[in-house]
Amino acid sequence: MRGPGLVERVSTRRPSLYPSYAASMSGAGARMSINGWKNAGMNQVVGTDLFKAIEVLERKSSKYRPYGSVVRRYYAIVSAGWDLLQARRACDLLENYLPKSSYAEESQSIGEGVVSSALFWQATMLYGRATFTTSEKRFKSGIGERINPSLQAAHSRIKDIRNLALAHFSGGGANWNAEALVLRISHDRCRPIALHERYNYRADDVRDLKVLISSAMEIYADIKKSRYDGFIIAHTNLWKTDSRFCSVIVECGFNPEDMFELQATIDEYRRMMNSNEPVGNSAFMGRPSN
Secondary structure (H helix, E strand, C coil): CCCCCHHHHHHCCCCCCCCCHHHCCCCCHHHHHHHHHCCCCCCCCCCCHHHHHHHHHHHCCCCHHHHHHHHHHHHHHHHHHHHHHHHHHHHHHHHHHCCCCEEEECCCHHHHHHHHHHHHHHHHHHHHHHHHEEEECCCCCCCCCCCHHHHHHHHHHHHHHHHHHHHHCCCCCCEEEEEEEEEEEEEEEEEEEEEECCCCCCCHCCCHHHHHHHHHHHHHHHHHHHHHHHHHHHHHHHHHHHHHHHHHHCCCCCCCCHHHCHHHHHHHHHHHHHCCECCCCCCCCCCCCC
């Protein structure tokens, strides 16, 4: 996929998996990994395209499917985190447009109405994508199932707004969008009069959405840690014991130019690859237990 939205995604600090990873091991598994790495000619820091790698591995043997599932589940929660971050930023900007009354109505200029409405739908769609919508390309994040019961009513309302907005022409309901066609009758003349009233958003919905996003981000952090740890365990076990797995991993290189269009994104990728700063939930992603 391509597009400027991926700049935000790349800013998540992802690790380089291998040379230091192999060097940190001990025992026979370490010797196998280091030798495999040297034989492959990989003496520098490189990046592996994990999606490409799991596709190759799963074609080779069904025994790699559990690993593929672990990778996809971890990606799903990370991707949901990007969605929640953008949704929160949209809500933060939207607060600048909140009126004192319950609805954003004629008190807003045309420009303000367009901007605030766009921000609300951006936040609503991204919150939905992170918490309850599914895709063939992304596993469920698991966030929606853990929403606090006290927030379920607000969650359901945002879900309805999102679904109605996609299926119809607006958020739906008398409190959102009202249209009428009136026949004006005067003596022997008749003509239709069309009336339209639309609220850009409800201020209460914005406030509820901010609370939901904050709660979802806490759930996200917990799920991400669990799935991250699961990935480390699954990857380390195969890396230490399976030479075919190691070969596929080191062969599936990642080229940022194949994925991204913006030079800033490519530069950020290279900066992260050259950085030794701590990543993720541990000081070093690939460090197995001895």
